[in-house]
């Protein structure tokens with residue numbers, strides 16, 4: 001097989017994306033990355049998955065900047081059947097599961113749950129949604145008398161593991177059937193999705209009046225991005241520059257814009273420190289960690305949920 005037909009074959013398993021923010025098709029390439037560059041910094045990847053029949057390890061994947069709105073994104077996404085194979089076979093489950101046993105990770109989830117619980121309404125029964133529940137570790141912490149938990153998850157291994165912890169997870173229909181939710185979580189998920197704005201609108205449609213939630217993505221502010229791209233030229237790869245998994249590279253501004261556009265407002269509350277420039281610089285690779293409160297308008301209105309940010313706080317990423 002020559003190089004051209006190999007490229008054509010690989011491209012047939014990928015889909016070119018429009019800017020997820022403004023849908024423009026015009027973009028400039030910021031950097032090209034191959035998966036083999038990422039192997040040394042991503043030990044959860046099963047390198048044997050990558051070949052001419054999937055994504056060749058040397059195939060160059062562009063990360064681009066939208067010419068219209070400047071949003072940074074991965075130009076290609078895997079077609080659904082390839083993505084399913086990737087998430088089920090290219091990621092080593094045991095390595096990924098190891099993270100949930102880390103004390104720091106558990107502590108951050110306990111703290112998150114505590115804050116969300118504090119911000120939620122006083123009800124006898126609270127329903128919690130984790131949109132991207134993974135191994136069910138957050139929901140297992142939240143689960144208690146009067147607290148019903150439901151996770152969105154597609155990986156059978158993770159669904160099975162969650163079930164053994166008393167946490168039920170499933171697809172969109174499962175989530176829809178158990179709506180509305182009083183508390184939601186969407187932690188390190190939006191950067192993986194082709195249409196993150198639509199996902200936020202979908203979450204909003206599942207929420208009860210006065211629901212409160214937490215949304216977090218990795219921080220790709222211009223200076224962070226500049227630093228990582230600069231390091232690339234010196235041969236140093238940042239593991240979060242990952243064109244197959246991380247499709248969207250949010251700045252604090254674009255992150256908020258997308259959330260507000262989906263009908264949420266940041267909640268300004270008591271007892272929580274607002275994320276400051278200083279605090280986010282203290283973390284090597286900070287995420288945005290923000291609480292969002294949702295309020296439903298009379299039914300029939302298109303933007304039927306406001307979010308009020310009562311709390312923005314910083315937690316260190318552990319992965």
Ligand SMILES: [Zn+2]
Nearest residue numbers: 019022066069
């Ligand atoms: Zn754009």
